Amino acid sequence: MSDHIEVCSFIHAHEEVVEMVRERMPEEELLYDLAELFKVFGDSTRIKILYALFESELCVCDIAQLLNMTQSAISHQLRVLKQSHLVKYRRDGKIILYSLADDHVRRIINQGMEHVEE
């Protein structure tokens, strides 16, 4: 453990460890997609929308009223959430009702909340 090569000037880092780690890293693309997913959770407006949908399916105007934001802003954000498969929607007359896509959303947010609440 402590037989570190003392020179860490980039060209001679802990070569074997680095190689071991490299081999175990997931695909570049997968890591990119994962970061993209978290990026979606990384905005307080979208977090609020998702939390709201924890309780009930809602239309765009409901959410706009709840968060005191414009219809347009909410619609733009819902599109992002749709594209990431975090919310789904159904039409009911002229209204479109949004809801959480599945239980992953809840679990991801809850895990995050556990860390934040410490």
Added chain:
Amino acid sequence: MSDHIEVCSFIHAHEEVVEMVRERMPEEELLYDLAELFKVFGDSTRIKILYALFESELCVCDIAQLLNMTQSAISHQLRVLKQSHLVKYRRDGKIILYSLADDHVRRIINQGMEHVEE
């Protein structure tokens, strides 16, 4: 609850639902902090760093070599991860070794990965 915004006529339906949801929403500040946390996960460089630290504690240069990035870029990102309490570090001679702060990190990432892998 005073005047709201133009386009959408907020006088319409779902008032009670919106009120119910509003009451159950967590504190504004908590939601903000949660978004900030996910923002940290929302960058592929930082995701890669965290995944690397899944396998072994590493110094800045190790990570720079692994990801083929500059020492400076990695150092900047490690600072972000430190500030969010996602990584910790210890000194060993002139080297500083970084590792995951706790198991939340793993769990949050794994939950995210489940969603991405579908």
Added chain:
DNA sequence: CATACATATGAACATTTGTTCATATGTATG
């Protein structure tokens, strides 16, 4: 204590991102 090395930091820059404004699309109803 002078030197080399490992890491940190600040400023500058390009890119990305969230909101607004104006307007378009789509859908039910008179």
Added chain:
DNA sequence: CATACATATGAACAAATGTTCATATGTATG
């Protein structure tokens, strides 16, 4: 089919973010 309503979209703009470059700080060793 004309109208009103619910939602979507595109362009523009400001704010936030990640990397680079240059340099500073801190630490061991000869």
